[in-house]
Amino acid sequence: MGNPAAYDGLVAVVQSPRSRTLSISSLIAALIAFADDTLYLLLIRSQGNPQDARVVFVALFIASEATVALAGALVGRPAVRAVLLGAASAGLVALGLLALFSIGLPLVVAGLLTALAWARSIRPRQPSSVKPLSLAVAVASVVVLAVGIALT
Numbered sequence: 001m002g003n004p005a006a007y008d009g010l011v012a013v014v015q016s017p018r019s020r021t022l023s024i025s026s027l028i029a030a031l032i033a034f035a036d037d038t039l040y041l042l043l044i045r046s047q048g049n050p051q052d053a054r055v056v057f058v059a060l061f062i063a064s065e066a067t068v069a070l071a072g073a074l075v076g077r078p079a080v081r082a083v084l085l086g087a088a089s090a091g092l093v094a095l096g097l098l099a100l101f102s103i104g105l106p107l108v109v110a111g112l113l114t115a116l117a118w119a120r121s122i123r124p125r126q127p128s129s130v131k132p133l134s135l136a137v138a139v140a141s142v143v144v145l146a147v148g149i150a151l152t
Helices: 024-047 053-074 078-098 100-121 130-151
Strands: none
Touching (some): 024 100
8 A cells, every 4th residue: 555645646526515606697687686676766766656565565575586596696505596596586587577567677587597597506416305495485486476566
């Protein structure tokens, strides 16, 4: 065996369960959603009724979905990323389609970018619960939107 401290020319590569790459499409989606939220609030303010409950709900919903997309862009674990991006993509697309003729188009684009990142984050060797969980939070995001709009 020789000297144990001697270099034998072999290099071991250890793959971490964390993904160190940044999700650029999700980061761009988050920036689009934050910008759209800001423009929405400026538009509502210019119309004179910024204290309406639905306005507050929609603004907070966009901000929360943008924050979830940003977290999905930055998180290192692929399974956590998949779940976060599932929620963000469904919420952004759903609200974007509802508001298509005013503030919706940028939200649809952000949602599609997040959905692209979501599809890329699903890995074949992930735990079997990742796909159903990411679909469940996607549905939950749309349900929160529907209930929030119905109640405001």
